[in-house]
Each structure stands twice: as C-alpha cells, then as structure tokens.
Amino acid sequence: MPETKKEFALSSFTPYELKAGEEYMNDAQLEHFTSILQNWKQELMEEVDRTKEHMQTEVNNYADPNDRASQEEEFNLELRTRDRERKLIKKIEKTIDLIDSGDYGFCKACGVEIGIRRLEARPTADLCIDCKTLAEIKEKQLGV
Structure with missing residues (x-):
C-alpha cells in the first residue's frame, strides 16, 4: 500500500498572494490556512479509511511462517504510520482551534x-x- 504524502499541505495548494500593506493574519489569510489544514486533515482521514479497508481485505492465513511474518510486519508498519498520522490530525485540530481563537500565526x-x-x-x-x-x-x- 502506498505511503501517505506527508507533504500534502506543501503540494496541494496555491501559495497565498500577499498584497501591499495587507494586515497579518487577516480574514483572507486565515481562510487560506483553514482550507489547507482542513484539506490536509481530510486526506489523512481518507488514508485511515484506506488502511482499515486494506487490512480487512488483505488478511490471509498463510501456511508459511515467513509469509505470515511478512504480512504482520507490513500491517505493523502501516499501523505505526497511522498512529503518527493520528497524532498529526490532533495537532491539525489544535491548530484550527488557534485560528478560531485568533491566536494563529504568532x-x-x-x-x-x-x-x-x-x-x-x-x-x-x-x-x-x-x-x-x-x-x-x-x-x-x-x-x-
């Protein structure tokens, strides 16, 4: 199963166009970052769903212990990756809360x-x- 793009937020948005004299963290900028964060979170959540589906459909009861061990190691690696992403989702939610409270960007x-x-x-x-x-x-x- 392909790895999740960790650089999602870096590659899937149009950079913000700064305007002369524009106030820092104005509504347009906050909307820009909210969109980036929500899209990033959505992609991570979709990856969680893909992993769950993959693990449910790819479960094989291999007779060969080496094949079974390889499958378990693959699943363990996926679960570790998803755990890191789960932590990242919490950090994204915390960041969205900072935007909502007006403390984002400082x-x-x-x-x-x-x-x-x-x-x-x-x-x-x-x-x-x-x-x-x-x-x-x-x-x-x-x-x-």
Missing part, C-alpha cells in the same frame, strides 16, 4: 509573527524560526 514563545511562508511550509508551526532554532539547540544539548 509564536507561542515570544509572540512575534511566524510568517506566511513558514506557515505554508509547516501549517502547524507554533514557534517562529528563531525560537524553533533555539529549542532545537537546547534539545541537542540536553539530549532530549
């Missing part, structure tokens, strides 16, 4: 604008690039 650590292009690259980003870089440095130093 760094949760320092409060500055995250930026349209960074959000298009990573719609669930909640840190500006500087705070994210610092967090990664701290993570490396602490070995977390």
